[in-house]
Amino acid sequence: MLQPRHVMCGGLLALGCGLAWAADAPGYVLDSRGEPMRSVTGDCVRSGSWTSQSQHPACDAPRDRIVLLPGPDGKLGAVVVRSAAGEVRLDTAYAAAEVSKAGAIAQQRDDAASVARRFGAVQAAQPPRPVSFTVYFATGSATELTPESQPVMAGLKAELARRPAPEITVIGHTDRVGHAEDNDTLSAGRAQAVRDMLLASGTQTFSLNATGRGEREALVATEDGVAEPKNRRVEISVR
Secondary structure, eight states, X not given: OOOOOEEEETTEEEESTTOBOOTTSTTBOBOTTSOBOBOTTSOBOBXXXXXXXXXXXXXXXXXXXXEOOOOTTSOOOOEEEEETTEEEEEOSTTEEEEEOTTOOEEEEEOOHHHHXXXXXXXXXXXXXXXXXXXXXXXXXXXXXXXXXXXXXHXXXXXXXXXXXXXXXXXXXXXXXXXXXXXXXXXXXXXXXXHHHHHXXXXXXXXXXXXXXXXXXTOSSOOOTTOOOGGGSEEEEEEO
């Protein structure tokens, strides 16, 4: 027969009350079914024999942790963390929630340094974010970049050099000068020219697709026959 024991549980003093002290789960207070008792926050109640070596599968399983991180541009969204025990909303930078195995949610707050310590290896293993570049062409030309597009092209090549196996999509466009059929050919030629520039620079890719959209997707809406420099462009997406 079990002897009555005094136990502090969630701020309440329990005397006996059907608790069991199991030899196969040292350090935790068990109920009559052999399950760990829990506090009002959902944590397992420790006994006086608990040490850092005490282990119980229901108590020592890793907790789920959710941290809301700002984007590279500093913008922030929001996330609602739900469990059987309730829900919390995270809507400030580095707001965190830890969910126990029992479903209890504890709100916390991290910072950039603590996130780096906890999750630095995971963040480093993530692929780079997709980026995009736009270069512009001289009027009527399928090969001549504008002077201001030269440094953009250099930045594109530098970005590709940092990525082990990027996927690249190249889409050419034209303004509305000339016939639509001719502009289809011109836009495809511009996309092909950018593709050739990247390959000539030694870019190693997983995939590199180039296509032309003619005058269909104008960046600046114009009447037919209007020469608009911003529409004579090639858009490059890298992921």
